Amino acid sequence: MSKYDYDLFVIGAGSGGVRAARVSSSYGAKVAIAEEYRVGGTCVIRGCVPKKLLVYGSHFSEELEDGKNFGWTWENPKFDWIKLRDHILSDVDRLNNAYTDTLNSHDVEIILERAEIVGPHEIKLASGKTVTAKYILVAVGAWPAVAEFPGxxxxxxxxxxxxxxxxxxxxxxxxxxxxxxxxxxxxxxxxxxxxxxxxxxxxxxxxxxxxxxxxxxxxxxxxxxxxxxxxxxxxxxxxxxxxxxxxxxxxxxxxxxxxxxxGRRPKTDGLGLENAGVETNDYGAIKVDEYSRTNVDSIYAVGDVTDRVQLTPVAIREGQAFAETVFNDTPKTVDYDCIPSAVFSQPPIASVGLTESEARKKYGDVKIYSSDFRAMRNVFADRPERSLYKMIVEVTSEKILGLHMIGPDAPEILQAAAVAVKAGLTKQAFDDTIALHPSMAEELVLLK
Missing domain, CATH: 3.50.50.60 (FAD/NAD(P)-binding domain)
Structure with missing residues (x-):
C-alpha cells in the first residue's frame, strides 16, 4: 500500500488542473482535486467564456442598426441587462456541473475546500484535515491586480x-x-x-x-x-x-x-509555498522547469500560476503534459512557439508569430504583405470600419514569421491559418491556394 493518501493532489480545479487530474486518474493514479469556489476555473466561471457571451450580446446594437440596409426593421428594440446577465450565469452553472461530472466520471475525488501546502507531500484543508500525496500539482491560476491609490x-x-x-x-x-x-x-x-x-x-x-x-x-x-x-x-x-x-x-x-x-497576478498568496520551500519570482509566479516541476521534486505547477504564458489552451496542454510525464512514463513538454492569441475587442484582433518590430529585430530585413479593406457586410451596411490583415515574411526563405489580423471573425479565420504558420509554410504556399470567394478569409491568399 502507498504511504500517501493520494498519488496526486491537485490544488485548483481550473482548465489545467482538471485536465491533469482526469488524465492522471485514467492512468491509474489515485487523484483528489481541491477547489475553494467552483469547478471550472477562471476561464469558465469568471473569464473567457462568460466574457465572450457578453461580447456576443453587445454586437446586437450594431447588427440591429446594420440590418436596416438589409431590409429589416424593428420597432423600439430594448436591451435588458438582467436577462442577459442571468442567462450567462445560468450557462456558467451548466459548465460548472459539466466539469464536475467529468471529474466524477474519471474517479477524481472533488474536495470543495481551500487547500494549503504544509510540506513537500502534505496539504491542509480549510476544515482542518491534513492529507498527504506523492505529488502535489498547483493550478490555482491568477487573480486581477488592482493598483493602490486613495479610493x-x-x-x-x-x-x-x-x-x-x-x-x-x-x-x-x-x-x-x-x-x-x-x-x-x-x-x-x-x-x-x-x-x-x-x-x-x-x-x-x-x-x-x-x-x-x-x-x-x-x-x-x-x-x-x-x-x-x-x-x-x-x-x-x-x-x-x-x-x-x-x-x-x-x-x-x-x-x-x-x-x-x-493585469493579473498569480494567486499564490496564502498558498503555503514557503512551507515546502517552493521558489517564486518577484511577481509571485511559481518557477518551473520544462516539465512543470518546481525546485521541490514532488511539487509541480501549471497554468497562470507559473511564470509562463497565461492562456487557457496553454494550461490545458501543460496539464496534459504533466500527466503524461508523471503517470504515463512518457515525458512531454509544451511547445510555446507560435501560440495564436486573440483579443475579442470590437472588431476582434487575432495574431500568431512575430510582430513586424520583433521580426525586424531578429531577422533584420523582412517583407511585409498586407490588405487594408472594408468587409463586404460593412460596405453594404454603410459602415466605414476597415479591416487589416498583415503577413511578415523572412526575405530569403519566404517563410511566414507572423500573421496579424483585425476585423470581423478574425480569430475564427486565424485558427486555421495558424496551423500553416506553425508548420513553417511559405508565402508561396498561400499564393498557390485558390481563394474562397466571396469571403474575408480569401484576403490571406491574395496578400500583396
Missing amino acids: SEHMLTSNDMFHLENLPETVIVSGGGYIANEFAGIFNGLGSNVTLVNRSDVILRGYDESLRDRLIQISTAKGINIKLNCTFDKIEKRDDGALDVYMNGDNPVRADVVLAAT
Missing part, C-alpha cells in the same frame, strides 16, 4: 462585471490590455458611456503596432473615449453610490463603475 477600493475587477445589478450609464476602464479593451467594447456596445484610461501611450503591448493603431481608430469612432498617458489620483464615492474619479490633476469625472483591468 482604489471602489474599483471593480473583471470578476465583478458579470454580477452588476444594473447596466452602468458611465464606465471608466483602467488598463490597455486585452481585458480592458474587451470590456470597453462590451459596455460601449451595450450603450454605456465608456472611457479607457491607460497609464502609457501603448495599448495591447505585444501585439503588432499596425493592429493596435487600427483598434484605437475604430474604438474612437465607435464613441469610446481613450485617454493615454493618464493616471488616477483618487476616487471618491458619493452618497448616491456614484464615483468621482480624479485623473492627471484634472477636475473629477463622474462614473457609475470604474473597472481595474491592469
